[in-house]
Amino acid sequence: MSLEQTLNDEERLADLDLGQLRELVGLVEYDASGDPFPVSGWDALVWVVGNAVQSAHFFQSAFGMELVAYSGPETGNRDHHAYVLRSGAARFVITGAYDPSSPLADHHRRHGDGIVDIALSVPDVDRCIAHAEAQGATVLERPHDLTDEHGTVRIGAIATYGDTRHTLVDRSRYTGPYLPGFAARTSTIERGAGAPKRLFQAVDHVVGNVELGAMDEWVAFYNRVMGFTNMAEFIGEDIATDYSALMSKVVANGNHRVKFPLNEPAVGKKKSQIDEYLEFYGGPGAQHVALATNDIIGTVDAMRARGVEFLSTPDSYYEDPELRARIGQVRAPIEELQARGILVDRDEDGYLLQIFTRPTGDRPTVFFELIERHGSLGFGKGNFKALFEAIEREQARRGNF
Numbered sequence: 001m002s003l004e005q006t007l008n009d010e011e012r013l014a015d016l017d018l019g020q021l022r023e024l025v026g027l028v029e030y031d032a033s034g035d036p037f038p039v040s041g042w043d044a045l046v047w048v049v050g051n052a053v054q055s056a057h058f059f060q061s062a063f064g065m066e067l068v069a070y071s072g073p074e075t076g077n078r079d080h081h082a083y084v085l086r087s088g089a090a091r092f093v094i095t096g097a098y099d100p101s102s103p104l105a106d107h108h109r110r111h112g113d114g115i116v117d118i119a120l121s122v123p124d125v126d127r128c129i130a131h132a133e134a135q136g137a138t139v140l141e142r143p144h145d146l147t148d149e150h151g152t153v154r155i156g157a158i159a160t161y162g163d164t165r166h167t168l169v170d171r172s173r174y175t176g177p178y179l180p181g182f183a184a185r186t187s188t189i190e191r192g193a194g195a196p197k198r199l200f201q202a203v204d205h206v207v208g209n210v211e212l213g214a215m216d217e218w219v220a221f222y223n224r225v226m227g228f229t230n231m232a233e234f235i236g237e238d239i240a241t242d243y244s245a246l247m248s249k250v251v252a253n254g255n256h257r258v259k260f261p262l263n264e265p266a267v268g269k270k271k272s273q274i275d276e277y278l279e280f281y282g283g284p285g286a287q288h289v290a291l292a293t294n295d296i297i298g299t300v301d302a303m304r305a306r307g308v309e310f311l312s313t314p315d316s317y318y319e320d321p322e323l324r325a326r327i328g329q330v331r332a333p334i335e336e337l338q339a340r341g342i343l344v345d346r347d348e349d350g351y352l353l354q355i356f357t358r359p360t361g362d363r364p365t366v367f368f369e370l371i372e373r374h375g376s377l378g379f380g381k382g383n384f385k386a387l388f389e390a391i392e393r394e395q396a397r398r399g400n401f
């Protein structure tokens, strides 16, 4: 698969060309001929929430996403509401139970708001499922067609950590707004004059939290079942503060369009942020979604004006002469970054700017990252300590530290 082929129709529609996408999410060239499980990109992040009507509103009003499709009682779906939202190439599907006996209501009782499905776009669903099954994966849905007047989507699904799944989707023969059963629908929220067209362009990575001792198992799962390769690992000093610790390894598909950091708690003097997640999510699950933006300053300003809360960064972070020496010249004056609490990291390939939100649901579980890459293919290793200290301050405020 050439890099050109990784650009799907959604990305073309979002006015992203390959150069922009490569910079935005750190794409690399790779030879797909030996790839047993070719993945071309993200299809959707499917959420289960306690109130899809209001969460869909939040993602439109605060995150600037656009409503494109809907399924619910009015379209014949007697089980749940589902709102399909877009921002550039990123697609979220927000689902919430309508029928009290819906399985989604049980899921929400166990886990709270969270991501149930990290759906991936693949050119050959059957080949992927056959390979996954041969490698011992749990197949949740055998490959099958969904068809309506807009064409046919082929899908299948495998299980990953916790109650999370990967649905594999080939929508190359489909022109509808999402999947058969969904009706096109548009936002009723007025965008103010001069508001940016979108606040982020793509999903960069989705992090999974797993139990102590399980990280290597899941790394091996992604290596063996999905042909993902290891990109980076962070252990020991990299990722510990004076009090709490975690370990992290990153796997990615061939061209790095899809990147999955996997965290497990490590033993520290106090409770790891990963333990807090596992306790409140009720097991392993998706921890944070990194959203790629080409204007993190504008995005943070817009989101903050709409009520999104970000973790704070102490002034000492910016005043540290070591930081200034390490990061060198970046596109904005450091005072501009400091005013917003945006973190900076540099590695051999370039630099990145990033910032993290507070958890966006009731439980201290899932949250978001905004990331603006300038050549760096990393994850902000130089910022881990500052980030974890910020999370510890939040944990302490919640009484979970």
Ligand SMILES: [Fe+2]
Binding pocket: 205, 207, 288, 290, 369, 379
């Ligand atoms: Fe991240």
